[in-house]
């Protein structure tokens with residue numbers, strides 16, 4: 472070890488590397504050599520080779536772990552790839568607020584302590600028609616918090632058709648238990664009627680809950696109860712009614728040829744006491760859980776000590792406010808918010824993007840690599856529009872000298888990583904989720920992989 476560390480002293484490759492990183496790299500290299508000896512092999516003890524190895528490991532250790540990548544999957548809200556991209560205003564506002572002191576919890580006019588929700592409350596109320604609003608860490612947290620505040624120790628009535636599981640272990644029954652409520656299932660998987668809810672109400676009932684089936688559809692012989700009817704039932708018994716919308720939206724997507732997802736304003740107008748939705752699904756903002764509802768319900772949620780544990784961070788708040796204010800003018804929101812822009816991108820526009828990508832890809836491919844454009848479907852993702860396939864035009868590639876799986880892996884392992892999908896043994900690149908400047912990066916990476924010099 473000492474010998475190796477000595478060897479790095481006059482070496483430029485280690486000049487800016489912290490001591491502890493060099494030591495960690497040396498240890499990795501030594502462990503590897505030891506293992507080779509234990510395996511009965513004779514390792515190469517050449518100093519220069521060992522130092523090169525160490526320099527490589529230093530670079531690996533020092534590189535950032537969370538890095539941007541190129542999403543060529545066409546899945547707009549890809550949870551594994553970070554869901555919604557923030558709009559320019561949100562990015563700028565994060566920078567402004569993060570680098571300065573702010574009035575996060577100060578009421579500037581009175582000089583007294585303020586609430587962090589003030590930054591977004593009136594805006595959310597304006598956009599949804601709600602009486603009161605707040606935001607927390609994410610929608611899972613919002614649901615947990617609302618249930619715990621309004622219905623702890625009571626029965627919460629939910630339709631069997633709405634016992635949703637969202638990827639990553641968020642299951643309505645489990646959240647119910649963790650929030651201290653008892654789940655009272657009513658109806659059947661495909662059909663639930665108002666009389667099922669009515670028959671389930673007892674003096675231990677603390678809430679009627681509706682959960683939006685955001686990532687699946689039950690089709691065929693179905694019946695479910697509208698929020699309005701639930702609200703009427705709840706009012707007649709003095710029981711609060713809550714709706715978890717999942718990916719609640721503030722625009723009417725049917726105006727853009729997409730199926731309509733339930734707008735938040737409609738649930739508010741239907742009279743729900745509490746409505747919760749995500750900040751980084753169809754809203755296209757930062758990870759957050761937004762809670763809107765009656766002043767009484769929201770006030771009691773704010774007073775719950777659990778609120779502090781899942782409170783929203785100031786960077787998120789900065790991004791959320793900047794995103795939300797764009798919704799005051801819908802065309803602006805659709806143009807500026809990447810999620811909305813990608814989801815509503817018209818087919819002709821996608822074709823032009825596909826042509827541009829095709830030309831660049833074709834340029835770097837050999838005569839035997841098969842490149843083509845093909846009409847396919849993109850998936851919105853992120854628990855939105857579950858049965859929707861968005862018409863798109865993709866560039867497909869079948870390399871001549873390597874398997875499609877190898878191509879996929881090499882593209883993924885390049886820098887920046889390029890993530891695409893394989894379908895019918897073709898490598899598929901969907902231009903819907905590409906950003907300006909991505910096409911030449913994809914082409915040059917393909918060039919390196921397909922035609923190594």
Ligand SMILES: *Cc1c(COP(=O)(O)O)cnc(C)c1O
Nearest residue numbers: 609610611637685717718749854
């Ligand atoms: C996505 C979703 C959640 C969880 O929201 P996060 O913001 O990811 O925490 C909860 N309920 C429903 C119905 C959802 O679709």
